[in-house]
Amino acid sequence: MNPRSASPELVHVRTEMNDHGTMTVELHETNETRHLVEYESEEIHDTLASLPVGSRVPIEMVRVGTRSNVWKVVALHGRRVPTADQSVSTAN
Numbered sequence: 001m002n003p004r005s006a007s008p009e010l011v012h013v014r015t016e017m018n019d020h021g022t023m024t025v026e027l028h029e030t031n032e033t034r035h036l037v038e039y040e041s042e043e044i045h046d047t048l049a050s051l052p053v054g055s056r057v058p059i060e061m062v063r064v065g066t067r068s069n070v071w072k073v074v075a076l077h078g079r080r081v082p083t084a085d086q087s088v089s090t091a092n
Contacts, residue, residue: 007060010056011034023036028056036073037064
């Protein structure tokens, strides 16, 4: 069984999505690194692909497989992106 996030988790984008659809994020609460490799929809994929390093976004995810640190994003809950002065603003 794949555990699903009980609620959205705020993550920081550490590496932008590559040509294979993989990106690395860090959980805000625990500093845990996760590799996002699958996406519930094309819309989720495209939204995450547009985010630059440093962006923060609340997501829900489930583990892919049982022994690896790879995850599928099943929901987005808005997005937050750093502005030019590196403060954070909400973009809908």
